[in-house]
Amino acid sequence: MHPGRVPVMAGNWKMHKGIHDTGGFVRELAAQLKERGPIATQVIVAPVFTSLSVAQQAAWGSPIRVAAQNCHWEAAGAFTGEVAAAMLQEIGIGHVILGHSERRQHFGETDATVAGRTQAALAAGLVPIVCVGEVLAERQAGATEAVLARQLGGALGGLSAGQVAGLIIAYEPVWAIGTGQVATSAQAQAAHAFIRHWLDGRFGPGTAAATRILYGGSAKPDNVAELLDCPDVDGCLIGGASLREESFMAMVDAAEKRAGKNSG
Ligand code: PEP
Numbered sequence: 001m002h003p004g005r006v007p008v009m010a011g012n013w014k015m016h017k018g019i020h021d022t023g024g025f026v027r028e029l030a031a032q033l034k035e036r037g038p039i040a041t042q043v044i045v046a047p048v049f050t051s052l053s054v055a056q057q058a059a060w061g062s063p064i065r066v067a068a069q070n071c072h073w074e075a076a077g078a079f080t081g082e083v084a085a086a087m088l089q090e091i092g093i094g095h096v097i098l099g100h101s102e103r104r105q106h107f108g109e110t111d112a113t114v115a116g117r118t119q120a121a122l123a124a125g126l127v128p129i130v131c132v133g134e135v136l137a138e139r140q141a142g143a144t145e146a147v148l149a150r151q152l153g154g155a156l157g158g159l160s161a162g163q164v165a166g167l168i169i170a171y172e173p174v175w176a177i178g179t180g181q182v183a184t185s186a187q188a189q190a191a192h193a194f195i196r197h198w199l200d201g202r203f204g205p206g207t208a209a210a211t212r213i214l215y216g217g218s219a220k221p222d223n224v225a226e227l228l229d230c231p232d233v234d235g236c237l238i239g240g241a242s243l244r245e246e247s248f249m250a251m252v253d254a255a256e257k258r259a260g261k262n263s264g
Helices: 019-036 049-059 085-090 101-106 111-123 136-140 144-156 161-166 185-203 205-210 224-228 245-263
Strands: 008-012 042-046 064-068 095-098 127-132 168-171 212-216 235-238
Touching: 008 095, 008 168, 008 212, 008 245, 019 042, 019 049, 019 064, 019 245, 042 095, 049 064, 085 111, 095 111, 111 127, 111 144, 127 144, 136 144, 144 185, 161 185, 161 205, 168 185, 185 205, 185 212, 185 224, 224 235, 224 245, 235 245
Parallel strands: 008 042, 008 235, 042 064, 064 095, 095 127, 127 168, 168 212, 212 235
Antiparallel strands: none
């Protein structure tokens, strides 16, 4: 982690937790955060669409921010099953996960659709959390950087430097998502440094220094400290380990510890 960037710990709940579980979780998390006092880390949870309003209500007055897991590139229209960015903004949502590998793998998401969704999110005032990452065969073929450059160029190519500085990128090696096989801190740092270098080349050093880059892929309480010690890792996007209050809170605490270490 770097003292110049606000760390983010974000829970991606995928298709888990209906309104009852979401409300209970967020209330408990808010209570635990209150006990800890002011925090330096941005804490985000991303429930399913139907649980967003309940999460918002439960998070009210706490530092917890609520994210959606997708948004469409159009403002309205014949797009069954989709939700527009402005509709999320209307209910107070501030962040949206875009281009997650599960969307790319199962729902035909492409670099072009991720770009459209990202632009729509920004236009509606949402902070996109744009996911990129290579599959195992691409890593084994030595193509990780080429894949990241293609995905970043595809998603962010049409944006201004200022827009990119305000969004969040999540590096999620697909082979590490939900597999229990976390990237080593050296692998994570190398990919994050490459992404920052790519941002520098495309948008300049100010944007590269400002953009938060999260690691995602089997991050857990027992490996998170090592990941957060990487200078270009600004937090985590957490799937499985964010579903239990205890493990998510332990990971937020780990980020807080590091934030304190940095500022001290
Ligand atoms: C994710 O789905 O974004 C993710 C990182 O999942 P997990 O932590 O379970 O690997």
